[in-house]
Structures are given as structure tokens and as C-alpha cells.
Amino acid sequence: MSITIIGAGLAGLSAALTLAEQGFASNLVSAQASERAQSVMAEGGINACLNTMDEDDTVENHFEDTMRGGVYLADPNAVQGLCTHAPEIVRKFYALGVPFPTNENGIIQRNFGGQKKKRTAFVKSSTGKMLMTALIDEVRKYEAKGLVTRYPHHRLVSLAIHENKCSGAVIIDTYSRQRTVLSGGVILASGGMSGLFDGLTTGTTQNTAETAALCLEQGVALANLEFIQYHPTTIGISGKRLLISEAARGEGGRLFVRRNGTPWYFMEEKYPELKNLMPRDVVSAEMVTVTAMSDCEKQVYLDMTGIDKTVWKSRLSDLREQCIHYLDIDPVKQPIPVSPGIHYFMGGIWVDEQHRTSAKYLYAAGEGACQYHGANRLGGNSLLGAVYGGQTAARTVISEMNPSLRATDDDVAYTEVSPRFRAAVSAVLGKYLKILREETELREAIRVLQELQPQNDAEERLLRLAEATAKSALFRTESRGAHRRTDYPETDASWQQQTVVILRDNELCITRRKLPERRTS
Amino acid sequence: MKLIIEILRQRDSASEPYRQKISYEAPPEDTVATLLSKLNREQELTDMTGKPVGRIEWQCSCLQKKCGSCAMRVNGVPRLACDTKLSECKSGKLLLEPLRKFPTVCDLVVDRSVMMTHLLSIHNWLEQSAHHTGKALELCYDASRCLQCGCCLEVCPNFFAEGDFYGAAAFVPASRVLSQLRREQPQDLSEFYRRNVYNGCGKSLSCRDICPAGIDIEQKLATSNAVAVWKRYFKK
Ligand SMILES: Cc1cc2nc3c(=O)[nH]c(=O)nc-3n(C[C@H](O)[C@H](O)[C@H](O)COP(=O)(O)OP(=O)(O)OC[C@H]3O[C@@H](n4cnc5c(N)ncnc54)[C@H](O)[C@@H]3O)c2cc1C
Numbered sequence A: 001m002s003i004t005i006i007g008a009g010l011a012g013l014s015a016a017l018t019l020a021e022q023g024f025a026s027n028l029v030s031a032q033a034s035e036r037a038q039s040v041m042a043e044g045g046i047n048a049c050l051n052t053m054d055e056d057d058t059v060e061n062h063f064e065d066t067m068r069g070g071v072y073l074a075d076p077n078a079v080q081g082l083c084t085h086a087p088e089i090v091r092k093f094y095a096l097g098v099p100f101p102t103n104e105n106g107i108i109q110r111n112f113g114g115q116k117k118k119r120t121a122f123v124k125s126s127t128g129k130m131l132m133t134a135l136i137d138e139v140r141k142y143e144a145k146g147l148v149t150r151y152p153h154h155r156l157v158s159l160a161i162h163e164n165k166c167s168g169a170v171i172i173d174t175y176s177r178q179r180t181v182l183s184g185g186v187i188l189a190s191g192g193m194s195g196l197f198d199g200l201t202t203g204t205t206q207n208t209a210e211t212a213a214l215c216l217e218q219g220v221a222l223a224n225l226e227f228i229q230y231h232p233t234t235i236g237i238s239g240k241r242l243l244i245s246e247a248a249r250g251e252g253g254r255l256f257v258r259r260n261g262t263p264w265y266f267m268e269e270k271y272p273e274l275k276n277l278m279p280r281d282v283v284s285a286e287m288v289t290v291t292a293m294s295d296c297e298k299q300v301y302l303d304m305t306g307i308d309k310t311v312w313k314s315r316l317s318d319l320r321e322q323c324i325h326y327l328d329i330d331p332v333k334q335p336i337p338v339s340p341g342i343h344y345f346m347g348g349i350w351v352d353e354q355h356r357t358s359a360k361y362l363y364a365a366g367e368g369a370c371q372y373h374g375a376n377r378l379g380g381n382s383l384l385g386a387v388y389g390g391q392t393a394a395r396t397v398i399s400e401m402n403p404s405l406r407a408t409d410d411d412v413a414y415t416e417v418s419p420r421f422r423a424a425v426s427a428v429l430g431k432y433l434k435i436l437r438e439e440t441e442l443r444e445a446i447r448v449l450q451e452l453q454p455q456n457d458a459e460e461r462l463l464r465l466a467e468a469t470a471k472s473a474l475f476r477t478e479s480r481g482a483h484r485r486t487d488y489p490e491t492d493a494s495w496q497q498q499t500v501v502i503l504r505d506n507e508l509c510i511t512r513r514k515l516p517e518r519r520t521s
Numbered sequence B: 001m002k003l004i005i006e007i008l009r010q011r012d013s014a015s016e017p018y019r020q021k022i023s024y025e026a027p028p029e030d031t032v033a034t035l036l037s038k039l040n041r042e043q044e045l046t047d048m049t050g051k052p053v054g055r056i057e058w059q060c061s062c063l064q065k066k067c068g069s070c071a072m073r074v075n076g077v078p079r080l081a082c083d084t085k086l087s088e089c090k091s092g093k094l095l096l097e098p099l100r101k102f103p104t105v106c107d108l109v110v111d112r113s114v115m116m117t118h119l120l121s122i123h124n125w126l127e128q129s130a131h132h133t134g135k136a137l138e139l140c141y142d143a144s145r146c147l148q149c150g151c152c153l154e155v156c157p158n159f160f161a162e163g164d165f166y167g168a169a170a171f172v173p174a175s176r177v178l179s180q181l182r183r184e185q186p187q188d189l190s191e192f193y194r195r196n197v198y199n200g201c202g203k204s205l206s207c208r209d210i211c212p213a214g215i216d217i218e219q220k221l222a223t224s225n226a227v228a229v230w231k232r233y234f235k236k
């Protein structure tokens, strides 16, 4: 019997590798090859307290920064596990061949947003691609041994869930249209919900949000859907938002807006400690605020002209090429215009510390799962979360292995969301789920969504997920991290709880859920 | 700008391909990828004979030349659709075809699974932990950037999907692994490399200038040969 993993990005590969290393077989299902997963796009780096930069960094510092960055909406015990295991994860990637630059203490680390120490390991601005290449090669070793069976170009059709117990998954070959039923536990690792914001995110078109939509329909709980990260520095290019990595600010880039004609480095003035490296939710909201001021221009610039020549060469050469290619601006010589864009989904499939979902024998990891990042994710923590989450899910599966699980094909027809319908849903969410939100607009979003006319099951599901997202944002009457309500501007201690949404009797049921206390041991 | 778009279409692997011409107006700064997305969002698009166009199947993922998904032939040249601006098409005639070296699945989608099968069959992985050397650092970075897009194979005179020569899409990733081996710890990869790459490569370097990732392909070939064939391992 094999475990089925849906998604072959960093989280899926890491789950498959952990299983294989322990001698357990898995089916690794993905819509496209691993080389095309969003994980290859990750740029700035991966966090771990390696303490190589003579700054006395500790795991506890990493824990605190992550919790504070997420405005205390993450499971502290899960975050503790994440930060504790981070150093061994990064060292393992080095052993697998990731060409991290080193100094006499070990792997070199850079500054990143929301962190007080240099804690982000990187390979230029192509960290995700480097991790993926090494991991794909390592998993290949186990493919040859028959422990990992790839199902490339396959999509998830449905989960075999009965009485809240998952016994497998039905998948379809998008090339031949042939269906396959896979029995056994299932790990969902199919990435973030970019498909709700078509053309408006920095991510991939491959992550269609179908998995989350299917979970919702099949009675699996989702959480914190309202927490959508706007990255402060993106630019519009043909068909999407292009990320300008936080590494730009980590290496010394500064944000300014022209106020009465002269550059105002507003982040430095307002936040003298972390300056331009405040967490992303704070920077993006400040950008909205300053560009709305009457004496300021509407455009914020990222000024990298002060960065040292050697840093450009050894650490940012790819980022420089990107600016020249897409903007026709050499950032060494001239500031570049930037604005916030949708970048990451903190919410997703609800999981516990062990990565169990609300259904038995169904697990989730990676960006698609709601874990580690609370109300706002720190840069560099999601590559880490994807790897560690995949590993943890795999270990849990092993401990709960049930060889008697048998799935059958429920013969649900496979349908797809049409590009037009996706564009219509995205237009509504993009318009109303902004950096700053308020009740009348959120109500309007829900009303407009309810007027859309889905033509098949997939469209109906996507619409329901969109509605659940807007309703979650309406439900949370406070401001915290990436969820900012102009009508409820304060953070409310009684809201230090997750927003959980589940479908009951065909109705979206939204509740709050308390977070676990931090264990003292 | 006004475009006459000609697309080589095919319903499925068993059907006959046919050519379809569409007249369409699009901004020159759009990429071919954006154009295809727009065409697919049109409600009642018809071709130049008045027939409905229907959904044009093609593949993409990152839309920023980082994943290799959208490789296709644009005016006869293998390229990434997301990295090809319409403004490059001066004549206003745009010919889109699927890559020819791989079996067509439908329209512009081809099955490139054979590329992964090749890397599996040459054992492209490290048996021991990586031997990092300062000299190979940049090379490993560059080699690790390979998108597995297949553009290099499309132009290679010696590569055929069913053949036993695997081309640059194999030697570029292999150079990363080979450069991280120690002399005391050789691997099967060297032997398979010789069999499936070294022996079949004509070194014509038709593949050199086509790589959309801008990888220095010639250097990767030289490195792979040096380690796998001439046993010149990297030293600290
Ligand atoms: C431009 C950019 C830069 C980033 N930079 C950083 C960074 O520097 N540091 C950091 O920590 N994080 C970064 N991130 C975030 C990080 O890349 C992601 O959160 C992380 O890679 C997610 O990994 P994953 O394995 O969960 O998902 P993904 O890598 O997105 O993989 C999802 C997998 O699921 C498959 N899939 C999707 N839907 C289906 C379906 N219905 N059926 C079957 N398969 C399906 C896909 O084919 C794919 O294989 C960045 C993100 C972007 C977009």
C-alpha cells in the first residue's frame, strides 16, 4: 500500500523523501512536473538559526520573530518544531548539493523582513530553484528504487471521504483523460490559492485552488482564509505581478515616496529599528497610507543604488537582470517603481501540529495548509514550512498507517473552471479583498459573487471557496497582520483565534477556534 | 497591433493536426503567453473562415521564464511563450506550433516526460553527500537553473525522443552532480553519461544559443566530459 501525495513542489517532495527514507512507498501526483512547481520561483531564501554571522542568534529568537510576525495567530508548538528543526533542514540541503555560499563559520545568511538577526540562507535570488533541483535529484534516487511512483500531468478529481475518513484519492491523467483510484492515506501538498486571484499574484497559474475548493465541498475544514499576504515590492508585467525579492531590502534597498518633491524614506522614519525590513503586512499597509497623503506622490520607489558592487555581483546578479529585463531600469543606477501585490496565502486547509486535517487519514502541508505563519508570514519561513511540514505530515502518516483503507471511484465527473469564470471571480476578490477592508465592501463582494453563474461543478466549488474567503474577512472584526479592517482598526485580544470554515448541510459555517498553549517542556 | 495568428492545432494525439488562422488586435507589450490567455477568455472568437476557435490548449505556470512549462515554436524557433513579446513579431504574422521532438498531446501541449525518464536512467543524483568546492560554486548554480524546457533538444540534430542520446537537457543537470563527486566516490552516472551523452553528441553546439535560461551550455558539456570521461574531479 502506498501513501498518495497530491503536489510535487517542495512540500510534496519533502513528504515523499521522508517516507522513502523510512522505506515507505508513495504515489507522487502533480499537475505538471516538479520543475514547474511554484517552489522553483522562490527567490530570497530559507530561514534557520545557523548562527554563522556572529550575531548570537538562537532558535528562541527565530521562534519569537515568527510568532510576532504572525501576530500570535500561529500554533506555538508547531512553530517551535519548525524553528528547532530548521538548522538540520538547511544543512541537509547543503549535503544534497545546494550551492549555498559559505564563510569560515558555515552557510552565509542575509537579513530578511521581520527578523532581528541575519537568518536567511540563500543562493543569490534563486533559492527555491536551487532547493528544488537538489531535492528532485534526491527523490529520483528513490523513484529508481520503486519507492516513489510519479504521476506527472495528473490532477486531483476527488477525495474518497466517507464518514469523515479518507481512504484515498481519484486522479485523472490530463493527457489521456484516464482516471486512477489510489487507496491509502493522502497528503495534500498542492500549494497556495493563486487561482482565486488570476493574474493578480506573484505565483503560478498551476495552483488553481481546486484542492482547497474540493476540501470545502467534501466537508474538510479550512482556516484563516482572510489572511492574504500582499508583498510590498512587486511590479506589473504581462499577465501577472512580478516579485522583486525582499532580498533587495535585506541587502540594503530602501523605500521612498516623493513628498513635496523630495524623497521621504518613510519606513526608516516610522520604524527606526527594523526600518525597511518590517514584516510585509506593515510595509504594504504603510505604502497604502503614504501614497494616500495629499503631499505625497502616488508611486513608491525601491532605491537600491546604495548597494555595494560586490553584493550586486555575488548576491543579487539575477535580481538586477530581472529589473533590466522587465523594467528596462538598471537598479544599480536608478530606483525602481514598486507596489504591493498578492504573494502568499497564510490560510488554507486546517491542520493540527502533526499536519492532520479535520478528516481522518487526510493530511496537508506546504502553502496549501494553514500552519506556522499566523496572520502574516515572514519571508524565508515558507520554504522552511513547506519542507518541515512535508516531513511532519509524512511522519504522522507513518505513525497512523492503516493498510485496510480501500477507495473506490465515486464516478464524479471531472470538470474544469473556464478561464472566463476564473477571471470573473478574480475580478471580484481582487477588487474587495484589498490591503485595507471594510464591511460594506466585503458585503458587496459577497453579493456580486452570489450573482455569478457557475456552469459546472468545478466553477461552483471555486465560487464557494471565494465566498468563504470574503465571509471569513467579514467575520473577523479586528485588524491583525495581513487582515486590516478600516472599521475595526485595532487588534482585539479576544480574536487571537483561528477562523474556521466548514460546509454543513450545504451552508458555509464559520466559527472561531482557540489556539493551543505553548508547551513548557 | 494587428496580428494574423496561425496555430497548429490538434484535438488529441490520435487526430490529424490542422492549421487555424485568427485575426486579432493585441498590445505589442503583451507576451505570447498573455495573448493565448486572452484568446481563451474571448467569448465568441472565430477564425478567419468564421469557424469558432474554441479553447486553445497550452501549458504555463510561472509566466516569468522560470519553469519551462510554456516552451513552444514561435515563428519556427523554440522559445518560452511567456518570454516572447508580440513587439518582436515585426511582420504581424505569428506562427505558433508545438515542439516537434516530443509527442503532441493536444494543440500546443507536448509530452516531455521522456526528459525526466532520461535523467532517471542515467542515475542523475548524488549517492554521497555533495563535495562542495569554491571552483564549482558558480557552475553548480548555473547548472541547477535548467528549466527542463526542451528547447535545446528541439534544435539538436542528434536528439530524438525515442533515441538513446539525451542531449543538453541531460548534460546540464548532470554537470551539477558530476562536479560534486569526489575521486574516491565515483558513481554510475559517469558510465551512463558516457553511454547516453558523450558518445552521441556531435559537439555542433546548435544548442548553445537557444537556452532561454541563458545557461552556459558549452561550459557544462566541457565540465561533464572532464569529470565523467577524463576523470578530472573538482578539488578544494
Ligand atoms: C515569486 C515567489 C518568490 C518566493 N520567494 C520565497 C522565498 O524567498 N522564501 C520563502 O520561504 N518562500 C518564498 N515564496 C513562497 C514559496 O515559494 C511557496 O510558499 C512554497 O514554495 C510552496 O511550496 P508547496 O510545496 O506548498 O507548493 P508548490 O511549490 O506551489 O507546489 C504545488 C504542487 O501541487 C501541484 N498541484 C496544484 N494543484 C493540483 C491539483 N489540483 N492536482 C494535482 N496537483 C496539483 C502542482 O503541480 C505542484 O506540483 C515565494 C513565492 C513566490 C511566488
Ligand code: SF4
Pocket: B155, B156, B157, B158, B159, B167, B168, B200, B201, B202, B203, B204, B205, B206, B207, B208
Ligand atoms: S552539441 Fe550538438 S549534438 Fe551535442 S547536445 Fe548540443 S546540439 Fe546536440
Ligand code: SF4
Pocket: B068, B145, B146, B147, B148, B149, B150, B151, B152, B153, B168, B169, B172, B210, B211, B212, B213, B214, B215, B217
Ligand atoms: S539547458 Fe536550457 S534549453 Fe535545455 S532544457 Fe535546460 S533550460 Fe531548457
Ligand code: FES
Pocket: B059, B060, B061, B062, B063, B064, B065, B066, B067, B068, B069, B070, B071, B080, B081, B082, B083
Ligand atoms: S510559464 Fe514558466 S517559463 Fe513560461
